[in-house]
Amino acid sequence: MSTREGSWASSEAVRASMKSNKNRDTKPELALRRAVHALGLRYRVATRPISALRRTADLVFPRIRVAVFLDGCFWHGCPRHHTVAKTNASFWAEKVRRNRERDQETDRLLADAGWSVVRVWEHEDPSEAAQRVREIVERLRAGQQTGDEK
Numbered sequence: 001m002s003t004r005e006g007s008w009a010s011s012e013a014v015r016a017s018m019k020s021n022k023n024r025d026t027k028p029e030l031a032l033r034r035a036v037h038a039l040g041l042r043y044r045v046a047t048r049p050i051s052a053l054r055r056t057a058d059l060v061f062p063r064i065r066v067a068v069f070l071d072g073c074f075w076h077g078c079p080r081h082h083t084v085a086k087t088n089a090s091f092w093a094e095k096v097r098r099n100r101e102r103d104q105e106t107d108r109l110l111a112d113a114g115w116s117v118v119r120v121w122e123h124e125d126p127s128e129a130a131q132r133v134r135e136i137v138e139r140l141r142a143g144q145q146t147g148d149e150k
Helices: 012-019 027-038 089-112 128-144
Strands: 044-047 057-061 066-071 116-121
Touching: 027 057, 027 066, 027 128, 066 089, 066 128, 089 116, 116 128
Parallel strands: 066 116
Antiparallel strands: 044 057, 057 066
């Protein structure tokens, strides 16, 4: 089979596989959400921290301005687990480079707007990541109660 003209996919099978990838409610994301919820924290799911900014965080704590992003090892270039694509390698290398660049820009834009950003790799233990989230959330909530900013 041939791919559609101008497609990024190296074959129709690759195209179908990539199109079927979920953009939310993945297994690592559900595990993180369960772990954070088990700690008694409540959050919004798949929400833009800043409505005018086309960036969606996986977990959002709007009152205290915390945005949690769960990054896939392949898609975001994990230093431990990222693998180089064998087919269409230059396309995927550029895609990952742009993703990392956008992640950095997102972190900067949210920080400039007073948000705290938590980045979690998909390979991280969900319970440990949830503890990191809880520490930040509790610190910021305590700061709100005392009137401190961050």
